[in-house]
Amino acid sequence: xxxxxxQTLAFGGVLLAHVGVGALLVGIAxxxxxxxxxxxxxxxxxxxxxxxxxxxxxAPEPQKRPEPKPAPHKVAQKAPKPQAPxxxxxxxxxxxxxxxxxxxxxxxxxxxxxxxxxxxxxxxKPVAVTPPTHRGGYLNNPRPAYPPLSxxxxxxxxxxxxxxVSAAGRAESVEVAKSSGFPRLDRAARTAxxxxxxxxxxxxxxxxxxxxxxxxxxxxxxxxx
Numbered sequence: 001x002x003x004x005x006x007q008t009l010a011f012g013g014v015l016l017a018h019v020g021v022g023a024l025l026v027g028i029a030x031x032x033x034x035x036x037x038x039x040x041x042x043x044x045x046x047x048x049x050x051x052x053x054x055x056x057x058x059a060p061e062p063q064k065r066p067e068p069k070p071a072p073h074k075v076a077q078k079a080p081k082p083q084a085p086x087x088x089x090x091x092x093x094x095x096x097x098x099x100x101x102x103x104x105x106x107x108x109x110x111x112x113x114x115x116x117x118x119x120x121x122x123x124x125k126p127v128a129v130t131p132p133t134h135r136g137g138y139l140n141n142p143r144p145a146y147p148p149l150s151x152x153x154x155x156x157x158x159x160x161x162x163x164x165v166s167a168a169g170r171a172e173s174v175e176v177a178k179s180s181g182f183p184r185l186d187r188a189a190r191t192a193x194x195x196x197x198x199x200x201x202x203x204x205x206x207x208x209x210x211x212x213x214x215x216x217x218x219x220x221x222x223x224x225x
Contacts, residue, residue: 132165132201132212139199144192144216146223147184155182159189159216165198167207177213189216 134141147155157180164173174194176186193216201210 127204129208129210130202132169132198132210134193134196134198134212134214136199139197141196142192144188144218146218146220147188150182150184150188150218151220151223154220155180155185156218156220157181157185159186159218160213161189161193161216162211162213163193163198164209165200165212166209167200169198169200169207171196171198172209180218185218189218192216 159176159180160178162175162177163171166172171194174190176190179186180189198212200207201212202208
């Protein structure tokens with residue numbers, strides 16, 4: 001009896017196992033046949049055309065400014081001319097009569113005798129002035145010494161001298177009025193002229209002091225024999 005139960009239980013367990021396996025296979029097959037519906041995604045349409053721009057507003061018309069009215073011309077009023085103050089003139093008192101005396105007439109002076117005609121002519125004529133001079137063999141004025149260095153360098157020129165000649169014919173002052181351009185020649189001319197003698201200037205027959213201007217010439221040709 002026990003063995004039959006065991007066999008029955010064993011057979012029942014095997015049968016249950018087959019049934020379970022069959023059910024599992026059927027479930028797997030059904031699971032494969034299930035159709036999953038596809039997801040529907042919504043599409044958004046994007047327009048690439050540029051957005052319409054708003055129409056430009058018409059520019060406001062410029063308002064005309066009112067033209068300034070010309071200022072009224074002011075008529076310059078002429079200032080009234082000042083009236084000269086009236087001067088009150090006082091009446092002068094009547095002049096009193098003064099006695100007049102008449103001096104006796106003096107006798108006219110006797111006419112002076114006119115000077116001699118010869119004397120009058122001498123007074124009217126101007127006295128001539130004769131200028132001094134440094135030339136003349138009797139004066140024995142030596143020529144200025146030519147500086148040796150000026151000869152070597154070929155220096156030549158004229159020195160204009162201004163000399164105050166006294167009434168005795170001496171050189172009271174000696175100046176270089178215009179240079180020759182070479183100081184050595186100027187000094188040589190001044191040294192020589194200071195020792196010169198002059199014929200004095202004369203006003204008529206009278207010797208006088210006089211400022212005398214003359215030139216001293218330095219030329220190398222004059223030194224050659």
